[in-house]
Amino acid sequence: MSEAKQFxxxxxxxxxxxxxxxxxxxxxxGADMSLPGMIWxxxxxxxxxxxxxxxxxxxxxxxxxxxFAIASHADLPAxxxxxxxxxxxxxxxxxxxxxxxxxxxVLYHGHAILAVxxxxxxxxxxxxxxxxxxxxVLTPVMDILDAMAKGAPILHDNMFTEGLAEKPTxxxxxxxxxxxKLGDVEAGFAAADVIVERDFYTPTVHQGYIxxxxxxxxxxxxxxxxxxxxxxxxFDVRASTAALxxxxxxxxxxxxxxxxxxxxxxxxxxxxxxxxxxxxKSGRPVKMVMERDEVxxxxxxxxxxRLWVKVGAKNDGTITAMQGRFHYxxxxxxxxxxxxxxxxAFTPYNLENVHVEGFDVVVNKPKVAAYRAPGAPQAEFAxxxxxxxxxxxxxxxxxxxxxxxxxxxGTQTIYGPKLKRVGLVECLEAVRDSEHYKxxxxxxxGRGVAAGFWFNVGGQSSVNLNMNxxxxxxxxxxxxxxxxxxxxxxxxxxxxxxxPAENFKPIIADTENVxxxxxxxxxxxxxxxxxxxxxxxxxxxxxxxxxxxAVWNVTAExxxxxxxxxxxxxxxxxxxxKQICKGADRTGGQISGRGNINARGAGPSFxxxxxxxxxxxxxxxxxxIRYTAAQDAGKAIHPSYVEGQLQGGAVQGIGWALNEEYxxxxxxxxxxxxxxxxxxxxxSDLPMIDAIIVEVPNAFHPYGxxxxxESGIIPPLAAVGSAVSHAIGIPVTELPCSPPRVLKLVQDNx
Amino acid sequence: MAIVMFSSELQQFTGEPSTSIDAPDYxxxxxxxxxRYVKLDRNLLTxxxxxxxxxxxxxxxxxxxxxxxxxxFLHFVAGG
Numbered sequence: 001m002s003e004a005k006q007f008x009x010x011x012x013x014x015x016x017x018x019x020x021x022x023x024x025x026x027x028x029x030g031a032d033m034s035l036p037g038m039i040w041x042x043x044x045x046x047x048x049x050x051x052x053x054x055x056x057x058x059x060x061x062x063x064x065x066x067x068f069a070i071a072s073h074a075d076l077p078a079x080x081x082x083x084x085x086x087x088x089x090x091x092x093x094x095x096x097x098x099x100x101x102x103x104x105x106v107l108y109h110g111h112a113i114l115a116v117x118x119x120x121x122x123x124x125x126x127x128x129x130x131x132x133x134x135x136x137v138l139t140p141v142m143d144i145l146d147a148m149a150k151g152a153p154i155l156h157d158n159m160f161t162e163g164l165a166e167k168p169t170x171x172x173x174x175x176x177x178x179x180x181k182l183g184d185v186e187a188g189f190a191a192a193d194v195i196v197e198r199d200f201y202t203p204t205v206h207q208g209y210i211x212x213x214x215x216x217x218x219x220x221x222x223x224x225x226x227x228x229x230x231x232x233x234x235f236d237v238r239a240s241t242a243a244l245x246x247x248x249x250x251x252x253x254x255x256x257x258x259x260x261x262x263x264x265x266x267x268x269x270x271x272x273x274x275x276x277x278x279x280x281k282s283g284r285p286v287k288m289v290m291e292r293d294e295v296x297x298x299x300x301x302x303x304x305x306r307l308w309v310k311v312g313a314k315n316d317g318t319i320t321a322m323q324g325r326f327h328y329x330x331x332x333x334x335x336x337x338x339x340x341x342x343x344x345a346f347t348p349y350n351l352e353n354v355h356v357e358g359f360d361v362v363v364n365k366p367k368v369a370a371y372r373a374p375g376a377p378q379a380e381f382a383x384x385x386x387x388x389x390x391x392x393x394x395x396x397x398x399x400x401x402x403x404x405x406x407x408x409x410g411t412q413t414i415y416g417p418k419l420k421r422v423g424l425v426e427c428l429e430a431v432r433d434s435e436h437y438k439x440x441x442x443x444x445x446g447r448g449v450a451a452g453f454w455f456n457v458g459g460q461s462s463v464n465l466n467m468n469x470x471x472x473x474x475x476x477x478x479x480x481x482x483x484x485x486x487x488x489x490x491x492x493x494x495x496x497x498x499x500p501a502e503n504f505k506p507i508i509a510d511t512e513n514v515x516x517x518x519x520x521x522x523x524x525x526x527x528x529x530x531x532x533x534x535x536x537x538x539x540x541x542x543x544x545x546x547x548x549x550a551v552w553n554v555t556a557e558x559x560x561x562x563x564x565x566x567x568x569x570x571x572x573x574x575x576x577x578k579q580i581c582k583g584a585d586r587t588g589g590q591i592s593g594r595g596n597i598n599a600r601g602a603g604p605s606f607x608x609x610x611x612x613x614x615x616x617x618x619x620x621x622x623x624x625i626r627y628t629a630a631q632d633a634g635k636a637i638h639p640s641y642v643e644g645q646l647q648g649g650a651v652q653g654i655g656w657a658l659n660e661e662y663x664x665x666x667x668x669x670x671x672x673x674x675x676x677x678x679x680x681x682x683x684s685d686l687p688m689i690d691a692i693i694v695e696v697p698n699a700f701h702p703y704g705x706x707x708x709x710e711s712g713i714i715p716p717l718a719a720v721g722s723a724v725s726h727a728i729g730i731p732v733t734e735l736p737c738s739p740p741r742v743l744k745l746v747q748d749n750x
Numbered sequence: 751m752a753i754v755m756f757s758s759e760l761q762q763f764t765g766e767p768s769t770s771i772d773a774p775d776y777x778x779x780x781x782x783x784x785x786r787y788v789k790l791d792r793n794l795l796t797x798x799x800x801x802x803x804x805x806x807x808x809x810x811x812x813x814x815x816x817x818x819x820x821x822x823f824l825h826f827v828a829g830g
Contacts, residue, residue: 090826163759165762178759179758179759180757180758181758207830263830264829264830265830267830339825340827340828343825343827370828370829370830371830372829372830373829373830374828374829374830415757415822415824415825416755416757416801416806416822416823416824417801417803417804417805417806417820417822417824418804418820419804420804420805454829455806455827455829456829457808457827457828457829458808459808521828521829521830522827522828522829522830523829524829598808598809600805600806600807600808601805602806700805707829709829709830710829710830
């Protein structure tokens with residue numbers, strides 16, 4: 001696309017079309033739907049982190065008045081040991097089923113074992129209390145080091161490490177090893193004047209979405225089953241549920257509710273298949289809503305990690321080699337995002353010598369799910385912390401060091417292709433030139449800077465643009481709106497059609513009313529679904545021109561489209577969109593555009609963050625006092641939403657860096673399964689996050705769009721960590737920088 | 751001829767970091783690679799995304815390849 005392209009609607013701050021419903025409480029979230037005859041489902045969860053199930057007695061629960069059905073793993077059909085494409089990447093179907101219901105062994109505190117459907121939630125809870133389960137408690141494996149120790153309890157007897165040169169003969173808690181290499185790191189380190197290497201730890205964290213998982217399932221023996229649920233991808237819910245229950249896709253309709261946050265955590269299924277099983281057994285619709293503690297215990301958090309990074313550089317700032325070894329917790333079933341950590345850790349740098357190894361390790365914690373740029377924040381935290389330490393050691397400004405080594409167009413990535421045009425340098429320069437970077441610090445204050453890289457993805461999106469007889473249009477899309485995508489779709493339709501945005505109403509259709517669309521994740525929706533909207537709008541314009549041409553008895557090529565009006569270039573004729581749509585019944589029927597695409601050419605997005613903190617050395621409390629986030633959006637379709645993504649990513653990352661962590665007892669029981677003890681940042685904890693939108697267009701999108709949803713969570717971990725290190729004069733190597741940890745660092749180094 | 755670059759993982763099966771191949775499209779590329787490297791599992795390749803001249807393509811079945819293209823196989827990337 002041309003950088004000089006001028007836009008009329010793109011880049012404006014239009015009113016969000018879903019805003020009124022949300023501020024008035026009229027919007028329907030996952031728990032808001034009810035159906036006649038509906039009953040309630042509740043889940044019996046494991047009180048142990050690791051145990052064999054020896055026996056289950058449900059007789060007393062079954063006899064309780066008001067209980068309609070009880071479901072367990074035995075109600076799931078046997079499925080093949082295959083991967084299915086659903087949600088964020090592929091899932092092993094057997095693992096997915098055993099996460100929905102434990103089979104003969106529970107693998108984490110809160111693992112679902114049974115579900116009860118009853119007339120009320122209270123009766124279902126009472127029934128659960130009446131169920132007797134006998135366990136053989138096993139030693140839990142709660143950390144990567146424990147999981148990899150010689151003689152460690154093995155979670156899965158049939159899991160052998162993949163990715164090794166020699167095929168292992170003994171089962172292991174290490175599911176997979178990944179390796180990526182460029183050049184010769186030993187030669188690179190030999191050429192370095194200074195080398196820094198460190199070990200780091202990041203804890204298990206939760207996405208912290210406010211809306212708990214909720215669904216309503218209604219089974220229909222005639223092939224018209226339905227699930228209403230909060231999800232980032234209702235087509236993925238359909239795919240996973242249908243695969244687990246051996247249904248045809250056409251037998252199941254999934255309706256996406258409004259969604260109160262997901263951040264990657266609502267890309268798989270937990271209760272959805274269960275509600276359908278209970279509905280089938282009871283003959284009634286079944287609603288299931290997780291309590292907050294269930295969300296923490298049994299949905300998919302972000303991986304804890306143990307990271308080792310080594311960086312070599314010359315005294316002039318040239319980085320000669322970077323090396324990393326990353327271990328990520330997958331939770332109870334394989335599939336952490338460690339590979340993406342390996343692929344992203346050092347990508348902000350133009351390097352000749354890089355070597356990364358990654359290990360996917362199972363532990364007795366809930367199976368991890370995607371969490372905003374999954375895998376990248378952990379690895380890039382370690383890399384950026386060491387880069388800042390290198391800058392300090394050679395006495396170089398950390399931004400200048402990054403500019404000297406910055407990835408740019410043509411940089412060879414460790415994961416494969418060379419980068420196309422990217423905006424890292426522009427982000428670094430924007431932060432360097434900011435008032436914030438020039439401002440002075442006071443006593444007990446520190447400053448940290450960090451960069452972050454995320455690929456962004458494209459994928460399948462489907463859109464219908466149905467024109468109405470009054471010239472307005474309905475944008476029918478299949479991408480749940482999490483971060484304001486409705487407004488972006490509206491603006492892109494307006495730009496193509498050259499008609500005001502309010503003429504277009506975007507709706508999220510269910511799985512029966514629009515063709516397949518991949519979930520909202522991977523920073524893909526504005527990019528990919530936006531391209532589908534553009535294609536659908538172009539299809540409408542083509543049809544409008546044909547209709548006008550038919551009326552004027554000219555060819556469609558003789559008709560131009562300008563400002564929402566068809567113009568006969570062979571005469572004086574004009575027909576507005578409204579006139580063409582009103583007369584559509586007489587010119588061939590109603591006008592509807594279609595855009596069904598598999599979008600490619602997603603443009604990577606780099607982010608650079610700058611953080612100032614103040615540390616109370618007597619208590620260890622850290623306050624973020626100033627924060628600036630710069631990110632390459634390619635082109636900001638709706639700048640307010642882009643700023644919101646930058647700010648939201650920064651805030652989640654600040655929480656990860658400062659306070660958030662799963663706290664387990666030595667028995668493997670989660671001790672802080674609620675927002676009182678798992679403390680996400682509040683508005684009162686934070687300064688205003690200054691957002692700087694950098695626009696380096698993505699050549700593969702008609703308007704230059706890059707995804708913006710994920711890169712923003714990557715830099716905060718190291719920006720905050722480095723700021724704390726700077727303030728206390730001691731390297732931070734473990735997150736979170738919570739008061740007890742920071743106080744211990746200060747006291748140990750006093 | 752197009753240049754195919756192999757990741758560390760694929761080099762276990764190819765024994766070399768890159769190769770040149772004359773293939774007009776993705777399907778003939780896969781066939782040619784599997785002919786040339788007997789240890790290379792066709793399923794492993796077809797389950798991977800491919801980057802052709804820097805553009806990552808998740809479903810490359812019908813892709814055409816230029817004589818001077820640079821090709822990388824890489825794992826599917828998801829997001830949150």
